[in-house]
Amino acid sequence: MENMIKKIAILTSGGDAPGMNPAIRAVVKDALAKNIEPFLVYEGYKGLHEGKIESAKNINVDKYINRGGTFIFSARYPAFKDPAVRQEAKEQLDKLGIDALVVIGGDGSYHGAQLLHEMGVKTIALPGTIDNDITSSDFTIGYDTALNTIIENIDRIRDTMESHSRAAIVEVMGHGCGDLALYSGLATGAEVIVTNECKISPEEIGRIVKEQTEKGKNSIIVIVSEHIYENIHDVAKIVEKISGKGTRGMALEHLQRGGIPTAAERINSARMGMKAVELISEGKSGLAIGIIKGATVATPILEALKIPRTDRTEKTKKFNKLNQA
Numbered sequence: 122m123e124n125m126i127k128k129i130a131i132l133t134s135g136g137d138a139p140g141m142n143p144a145i146r147a148v149v150k151d152a153l154a155k156n157i158e159p160f161l162v163y164e165g166y167k168g169l170h171e172g173k174i175e176s177a178k179n180i181n182v183d184k185y186i187n188r189g190g191t192f193i194f195s196a197r198y199p200a201f202k203d204p205a206v207r208q209e210a211k212e213q214l215d216k217l218g219i220d221a222l223v224v225i226g227g228d229g230s231y232h233g234a235q236l237l238h239e240m241g242v243k244t245i246a247l248p249g250t251i252d253n254d255i256t257s258s259d260f261t262i263g264y265d266t267a268l269n270t271i272i273e274n275i276d277r278i279r280d281t282m283e284s285h286s287r288a289a290i291v292e293v294m295g296h297g298c299g300d301l302a303l304y305s306g307l308a309t310g311a312e313v314i315v316t317n318e319c320k321i322s323p324e325e326i327g328r329i330v331k332e333q334t335e336k337g338k339n340s341i342i343v344i345v346s347e348h349i350y351e352n353i354h355d356v357a358k359i360v361e362k363i364s365g366k367g368t369r370g371m372a373l374e375h376l377q378r379g380g381i382p383t384a385a386e387r388i389n390s391a392r393m394g395m396k397a398v399e400l401i402s403e404g405k406s407g408l409a410i411g412i413i414k415g416a417t418v419a420t421p422i423l424e425a426l427k428i429p430r431t432d433r434t435e436k437t438k439k440f441n442k443l444n445q446a
């Protein structure tokens with residue numbers, strides 16, 4: 122059958138995530154293999170609006186397979202909520218005769234992708250965010266690498282806390298989703314895990330730290346999701362006062378977002394990128410790609426945005442109990 126789609130573009134949007142590069146590479150190479158000309162849009166929806174688009178036909182995308190971040194850059198561009206801006210962005214694609222667009226980003230980017238789909242651009246979305254808060258996939262592009270980075274850093278923090286018999290309050294990202302805190306907590310044996318679903322007051326953390334110390338724990342790690350406390354250093358002061366244990370507060374911040382994508386990340390990103398090209402070549406649009414129970418699946422973006430997050434309250438309590446035993 123004659124391939125109807127001749128040109129596709131790809132962009133990355135919102136917070137960058139390790140694994141975006143291998144996903145872009147997979148889209149570009151799979152498109153070329155299917156005789157579709159791939160285009161790169163630089164700087165997310167901002168670059169789309171401004172027409173920062175070039176053919177990837179002669180670009181060596183292979184060299185980015187092991188790089189963190191996104192070599193086509195990303196942006197937060199609130200102006201894309203404006204229908205007139207989106208119309209101009211669509212015209213940039215029309216000008217170049219581009220039929221389809223792959224968007225790699227988080228839920229905000231998914232809203233933009235859905236709106237472009239409704240305007241007639243054949244759009245496929247890939248879950249790109251370290252937060253793991255896209256529920257149409259068991260994991261998002263970036264999550265595995267960020268989790269490994271957090272674990273590696275908490276192991277380091279444990280070394281120094283252990284040497285000085287201290288407690289550390291470590292804040293990790295997640296944008297409301299507790300997965301990075303929860304699973305890094307399980308993997309590092311953090312004595313306390315605090316997420317949106319399982320909030321613990323600084324005073325209560327202080328009491329737990331005291332109790333754990335009395336039980337013979339030399340170092341204590343408390344992992345907390347971002348945006349729960351106003352100031353992590355103030356939390357550390359309260360914990361120190363109540364527990365009597367030297368306590369330090371630290372936020373891992375953007376260091377958890379960079380770094381070389383893990384093996385799982387590269388493989389899953391490539392699988393999702395290839396699925397996007399497959400669906401586009403079939404003329405599909407308005408779909409979000411994910412990996413669920415090992416299978417690469419597609420869900421309408423609108424539905425994907427509505428799937429509720431699995432409640433992890435009981436799981437968090439269970440991990441806290443295990444780590445405090």
Ligand SMILES: Nc1ncnc2c1ncn2[C@@H]1O[C@H](COP(=O)(O)OP(=O)(O)O)[C@@H](O)[C@H]1O
Pocket residue numbers: 134135136166167196197198199200201202203226227228229230231232233236249250
């Ligand atoms: N409701 C919306 N309508 C259109 N575009 C949106 C919408 N929400 C977000 N976007 C676009 O997607 C971009 C990325 O969204 P953001 O929430 O910052 O990150 P993420 O996609 O990682 O969740 C925004 O800067 C904006 O350009």
Ligand SMILES: O=P(O)(O)OC[C@H]1O[C@](O)(COP(=O)(O)O)[C@@H](O)[C@@H]1O
Pocket residue numbers: 135136137197227228249250251252294295296347378
């Ligand atoms: O880099 P910024 O703009 O300060 O944003 C920080 C936010 O971005 C993230 O790292 C990733 O979020 P998104 O992938 O949803 O954009 C969040 O965990 C964090 O809250």
